Amino acid sequence: MSQSIQPDVEPRTLRAITQTFSVLPDIGRAKGADDLYLVVSQSGKEYLVDTRDWACECPDARHRDVRCKHQRRVALHTGELDVDELEEQLATTADDLESSAAELEQQAQELAETAVELHDAIERLEEVA
Numbered sequence: 001m002s003q004s005i006q007p008d009v010e011p012r013t014l015r016a017i018t019q020t021f022s023v024l025p026d027i028g029r030a031k032g033a034d035d036l037y038l039v040v041s042q043s044g045k046e047y048l049v050d051t052r053d054w055a056c057e058c059p060d061a062r063h064r065d066v067r068c069k070h071q072r073r074v075a076l077h078t079g080e081l082d083v084d085e086l087e088e089q090l091a092t093t094a095d096d097l098e099s100s101a102a103e104l105e106q107q108a109q110e111l112a113e114t115a116v117e118l119h120d121a122i123e124r125l126e127e128v129a
């Protein structure tokens with residue numbers, strides 16, 4: 001079992017796609033600025049994303065050296081993150097995970113069979129002793 005079964009896709013990218021956000025390029029604090037986007041989450045929280053240096057106000061972006069889900073959502077909006085490429089990556093990853101799952105099922109089956117054999121051996125051992 002040396003093969004990695006972890007998804008090959010950044011969880012933040014998945015959240016950027018699957019969570020509900022509004023990307024507002026020209027409203028509030030982003031009004032009149034080409035590089036600023038206001039990202040509003042479903043709960044109504046607002047984060048200003050600056051595409052010049054890919055900065056975001058959220059704690060994830062400020063405290064970790066990563067591109068947060070808001071930045072990724074804006075990157076999808078602006079086309080910097082290629083949708084087709086991402087779709088292909090997600091499909092490949094899903095295929096890989098399905099293969100891993102099938103492999104793990106096979107291994108689980110083998111382990112269960114070995115456990116049955118061991119229980120048989122224990123019963124025999126009691127008869128022999």
Ligand SMILES: [Zn+2]
Pocket residue numbers: 047056057058059060061068069070071
């Ligand atoms: Zn953010």
